[in-house]
Amino acid sequence: MSTTEIERQWTSRLRKSVVAKLPPDKMLPDTQPAYVASWIYVFGVTTMAALFVVIVTGCILAIDGPVWWHSSSLGHFVNSMHLWAVEIFFFAMVVHLWGKFSMAAWRGGRSLTWVTGAVTFLASILAGFTGYVSQTNFDSQWIATQAKDGINSTGGGAFFNVLNLGQMLMWHIVLLPIAAVVLTGLHVVMVRIKGVVPPFEEKSSEVSA
Amino acid sequence: MSKKPFRPDVDAPEYKGPYAPYDIIKEGTIAVVVVALLTVALAIVFSSPDEKAITIKTWSTAAPVDFAQTALSELNGSSGVAGYGAPYNNGGPSQGWGFLQPEHWLGVHIPINTATDFVLNPLESQPATPSLSAALSQWNSASSSAQTAWTTAYSNASAKMTFSGGEVKVPTTKAGPVPVLINALTQMARSGALDQALVTQKGFYTTNYTKPLLFLSDGAYLGNLADAQHLGGDQWGMMNETGQWPGQAWLWLYTFWYQIPPWSTSASGDFLVWGTMMILTALFILVPFIPGLRSIPRRLKIYRIIWREHYAAQE
Amino acid sequence: MSQGWGLGALVNLDHYGHYLNWHFISISVSNLTVMVLMVVTFVVALFAPFPGRRNRRGSK
Numbered sequence: 001m002s003t004t005e006i007e008r009q010w011t012s013r014l015r016k017s018v019v020a021k022l023p024p025d026k027m028l029p030d031t032q033p034a035y036v037a038s039w040i041y042v043f044g045v046t047t048m049a050a051l052f053v054v055i056v057t058g059c060i061l062a063i064d065g066p067v068w069w070h071s072s073s074l075g076h077f078v079n080s081m082h083l084w085a086v087e088i089f090f091f092a093m094v095v096h097l098w099g100k101f102s103m104a105a106w107r108g109g110r111s112l113t114w115v116t117g118a119v120t121f122l123a124s125i126l127a128g129f130t131g132y133v134s135q136t137n138f139d140s141q142w143i144a145t146q147a148k149d150g151i152n153s154t155g156g157g158a159f160f161n162v163l164n165l166g167q168m169l170m171w172h173i174v175l176l177p178i179a180a181v182v183l184t185g186l187h188v189v190m191v192r193i194k195g196v197v198p199p200f201e202e203k204s205s206e207v208s209a
Numbered sequence: 210m211s212k213k214p215f216r217p218d219v220d221a222p223e224y225k226g227p228y229a230p231y232d233i234i235k236e237g238t239i240a241v242v243v244v245a246l247l248t249v250a251l252a253i254v255f256s257s258p259d260e261k262a263i264t265i266k267t268w269s270t271a272a273p274v275d276f277a278q279t280a281l282s283e284l285n286g287s288s289g290v291a292g293y294g295a296p297y298n299n300g301g302p303s304q305g306w307g308f309l310q311p312e313h314w315l316g317v318h319i320p321i322n323t324a325t326d327f328v329l330n331p332l333e334s335q336p337a338t339p340s341l342s343a344a345l346s347q348w349n350s351a352s353s354s355a356q357t358a359w360t361t362a363y364s365n366a367s368a369k370m371t372f373s374g375g376e377v378k379v380p381t382t383k384a385g386p387v388p389v390l391i392n393a394l395t396q397m398a399r400s401g402a403l404d405q406a407l408v409t410q411k412g413f414y415t416t417n418y419t420k421p422l423l424f425l426s427d428g429a430y431l432g433n434l435a436d437a438q439h440l441g442g443d444q445w446g447m448m449n450e451t452g453q454w455p456g457q458a459w460l461w462l463y464t465f466w467y468q469i470p471p472w473s474t475s476a477s478g479d480f481l482v483w484g485t486m487m488i489l490t491a492l493f494i495l496v497p498f499i500p501g502l503r504s505i506p507r508r509l510k511i512y513r514i515i516w517r518e519h520y521a522a523q524e
Numbered sequence: 525m526s527q528g529w530g531l532g533a534l535v536n537l538d539h540y541g542h543y544l545n546w547h548f549i550s551i552s553v554s555n556l557t558v559m560v561l562m563v564v565t566f567v568v569a570l571f572a573p574f575p576g577r578r579n580r581r582g583s584k
Contacts, residue, residue, distance in 0.1 A: 032231035033224050035519035037576075039569040042240065045233075049240035053248050070259060079259070080252035080533075083454075087251070088244055090459050091558065095566050102511035106497030108221025118494040125459055132457065138260035139451050142435045145426035146442055153304040153479035155311030158296040158318035163423065166416025198224040199516040200217060200507060202523070229576075256533030439543055445550050453537035455554040468548045514570045 027192050035199050040103075043096035044191075048184060050089035055177060057082040066169055067136050086128060093121060105197040113190040120183040127180055130172035133162055144168075218503045226519075260451045265407070265421060268430045269398035273372040279428040280394045281367060283323035284387070285360035288427040290323050297321040297423070304480035312480070319419060327424050328394055331406035341393050344386035351385070359385035442467050462489070 006012055060078045061069060069075035097117070106114040133144045144162045151157045161167055215222075269276035282288035292301040296318040303312035332345060348356065363384035370379050377392045397403045407421040425431045432441070440446035447464035450456035466472040466482040475481055496502050506512060513520065542553040 029233065030230060031228040032233075034227045034229050034522070035224070035516050036231060037229075037518050037574045038515045039572050039574055040515055040566075042236065043569070045237050045240045046244060049237065049244040050248075052241055053245050057248075070261075076257070076259065077252055080255070080257035081248050083257040084251035084255070085244070085248045087455060087558070088247060091562055091565070094459070094562055095569065098566050099515070099569070101496070102506050102509065103515060104218055104503065104506040104512070106503070107217075107219060110221075111497035114497050115494055118496075122490065122494075125457075128457060128459070135259070137262050138434070139258065141262055141422060141425065142431065142440055143447075145422050145431065146435075146440075146447070150479045150483055152293075152296055153312055153477065154483050155295075155315040157312075158315040161319060161417075161419060163419040164417045169416070198221050199519050200512055201222040202520065254534045255537055258538065437540070439541055439550070439552065448555060449541065449552050450554070453539055453541045453552070453554055455558045456552070458555045458558050461555075468550075511570065518574075 022189065022193055026195075029192075032196060033198065036196050040095075040099035041196075043092045043099060046092040047089060047096050048188075050085050050092055051180065051184060053085040054082065054089055055181075057085055058173065058177070062173060066134060066165075070137070082131075086131070089124070090128070093124065097121065103197055104200070107197055108194065110190070110194050110197055113187060113194065116183055116187040116190060120180060120187060123176060123179045123183055127172060127176035130168045130176060134165065134169045134172045136165065218500075218507055219497070226522075255454070258451045258454045263425070263431065263434070264401070265398045265404045265424065266401040268425065268428060269395055269403075272428070272430045273377065273395055273399065274370050275429050276398055277370060277372070277377045277391050277395050278367060279424070280328060280391050280398075281360065281364060281387075282427060283327040283424070284329075284390065285357070285364060286324060287364075288323055290321060290423045290427050293321075298323075302476070304477040306477060306480055306484060309480075309484075321420070321423060323427075326420055327407070328390065331397060331403055332390060332393055334406050335393070335397060335402065338393075340389055344389035344393070347386040348390060355385070359383070359387045363387040363391070443473065462486070 057078055061075070061082060064072070064075065069079040100114070100117070129143075129147070133140045133147065147162045148157060151160055151162060160171075265276075279288065283291060286292070286300065290297060290300075294301040294303045295312045295316050298317060298321055303310060305311070305313060329345070329348070332341065335341065348359075351359075362381050363379055366379045366381035366384070370377065372378070372395075375396070377388070377395050379388060379391075381388075394403065397406070404421060407424060408415045408418060411417075435441060435446065436444065438451050439449050440451070442464075445461075445464050445468060447467075448456045448458050448460045463482065463486055466485055467478065472478050472481050472485070492499065492502065537554070543550055544553065544556060
């Protein structure tokens with residue numbers, strides 16, 4: 001096998017471009033710039049930790065099916081964990097959002113990082129909503145019959161039927177978790193590629209890096 | 210490299226300062242442990258809401274007159290769902306704004322005919338009794354003007370509707386088969402059979418509760434229960450939860466618009482709220498690209514607190 | 525109000541909620557608590573001293 005053949009491989013080209021863009025010491029750095037010294041920086045990872053707990057508790061709820069938690073005290077407890085992990089998730093994500101906005105963290109070619117973060121927030125709201133309408137209780141009955149009007153008014157109700165439990169449950173446990181995890185992954189990879197945004201220059205004489 | 214002017218809200222200065230050890234894997238592990246423990250603690254302390262779903266049986270048992278009135282509105286086409294329009298039927302105007310009429314453009318995708326789907330088909334699925342069979346065949350063979358005359362007569366007298374001795378009673382003799390149909394549907398509902406009939410119209414298996422939910426939403430019973438729990442759309446209900454638990458508080462802005470005119474008063478209120486939210490959402494996603502908006506953090510100066518150590522070291 | 529058993533909460537939230545009303549604004553005490561906690565957390569995160577800052581040395 002010639003070297004050129006190896007160089008032309010899709011596999012080797014992909015590896016080279018990944019390693020060039022995101023070398024291991026950027027993917028898993030052991031240092032951070034000295035300005036990364038504030039509690040505000042922990043809310044991104046807290047959001048991801050909460051997402052992890054949401055997914056684990058959701059997986060436990062999935063084992064015995066969507067109505068198990070109504071009749072089992074263990075199921076109800078896991079449901080409580082699922083709910084409170086979601087509360088922590090949104091709580092941490094909003095504090096993270098305020099922090100990143102305060103830092104104008106989109107500067108220096110990081111605008112797509114902001115965009116993926118914002119879209120993750122929206123996907124999470126939709127994931128939360130489909131969870132609320134999949135509860136199979138009074139809450140889900142009421143929320144679904146109310147929410148239909150908003151979604152129908154956009155025309156979206158023709159395809160996204162909030163009164164269809166099967167459809168909502170599938171979105172909640174398959175499509176939107178995939179979206180949330182993929183978006184979060186992209187978001188984190190972008191942060192690692194570009195690094196944490198540097199502070200504003202107080203003397204505005206600097207030239208763009 | 211050509212020197213472009215430095216834009217402080219778009220460009221970032223190159224950092225040439227010191228680096229310090231930072232163990233992100235340890236940080237992540239601690240975060241997972243802390244969040245998991247906090248989740249367990251909150252679950253133990255506060256549990257979670259689970260208010261039992263209502264059924265058409267519980268509704269018609271608790272409020273038979275409300276149920277029978279709703280059944281009549283489904284039969285004569287005066288209910289909310291019968292006059293909804295797309296995506297359920299052509300019964301009413303669709304929401305929109307100016308030339309933007311997406312609800313109308315997408316049309317009827319989940320066809321619902323309230324008279325046949327909610328009243329006549331369920332009744333026909335019942336074991337035949339002589340009076341019900343006669344009433345159904347009288348209804349089905351009548352002209353639509355005769356049907357309208359019957360339902361109008363029934364409707365006019367329905368303010369005096371009573372439920373006693375297990376029967377829905379309305380003081381009229383001009384309503385043809387309607388009293389039998391409404392009474393039979395109420396009996397069927399109170400037995401629990403209507404819950405089944407509404408979900409099984411498409412076969413054995415189902416995961417789709419569109420029909421029973423729409424039927425429930427046409428009555429006053431479901432809405433009254435929700436209003437009592439502060440869940441109504443005009444009560445900021447979208448962000449509220451049954452009991453005293455926190456709800457979807459992140460929907461505060463979405464539900465906010467439903468509280469103030471013109472959103473709260475427009476016949477296309479839902480569409481206007483969604484349109485408003487879509488514009489605001491686009492602004493939110495595109496903050497880095499919008500002059501003015503992207504300068505807010507530099508002017509707020511909260512960053513000076515976050516990076517105070519960095520700035521102190523510079524002096 | 526809730527279905528059945530399994531509600532072993534230390535603090536029972538299964539009562540009708542308390543709401544604060546001001547003009548057209550209406551908010552449940554629980555939601556308000558969550559929001560206030562978010563702001564408090566944000567402010568604390570801004571001002572609380574971050575550990576280990578004194579040990580920082582230039583590297584790299």
